[in-house]
Amino acid sequence: GLWHAKYRPNSRWEFNAKGRYETNSQSSTTLIDGTRLPKDNYDFIGFLAKGGYVRKLGRWSLMPRVKVQYMKRERDSVPLPILEELLLAPILRADYHLTSRTMIRFGVQGMPLLTDRRVDYRDRDNDSNQRTYLMTYYNQSDYGGYKIGTEVGAEYRLQDFELKGRSDVSYVRYFVRMIAGVGSGR
DSSP states (O other): OEEEEEEOSSSSEEEEEEEEEEEEEEOOEEOTTSOEEOOEEEEEEEEEEEEEEOEEETTEEEEEEEEEEEEEEEETTSSSOSEEEEEEEEEEEEEEESSSSEEEEEEEESOSSSOEEEEESSOGGGOEEEEEEEEEEEEEEEETTEEEEEEEEEEEEEEEESSTTOOOEEEEEEEEEEEEEOSSOO
16 A cells, blocks of 8 residues: 655645555465475565755755655565664755756755664664765756756765774765656756
8 A cells, every 4th residue: 555645834844754565465386397485475664754844045945854764574484574774864955046947956964963864673783874965956948848857966975884893884976867757847
């Protein structure tokens, strides 16, 4: 099953929540080589909730946000979950509008006192705090009845593992992304 809820009390606040549950029942079978596969069930449950506030100041749009995500994958034939993770991420985004169709976007996910927290219930050695810094140039144009969004940017990510002795990870990523759609908005 899938469900989705939105709540927007006014033009500044917005909340979204999505949930999904899937189950896959697999019958027992015998393969051509004679191998017998027993009956098994595979389940997934996922939840994503995010909310935020928008404040416009001249050409600037400031958007503090928060995101919570939980995922769990299980199989009857495996004693522990295959995957079970929780994410809690504070986000701060600022858009500077150069024109009505062009902006420079700055983003931070996880800050020194409000970390982007990742918990891996399956393997606690993967528990970490992350910080991501993002800067993009975004332009929207019309072409043949489509809205084309082009984004060019750079992202820096630092992942600080809690396990002593485990090396932290950091990287820089550069990207170009194009999105085509029909409609009136970004």
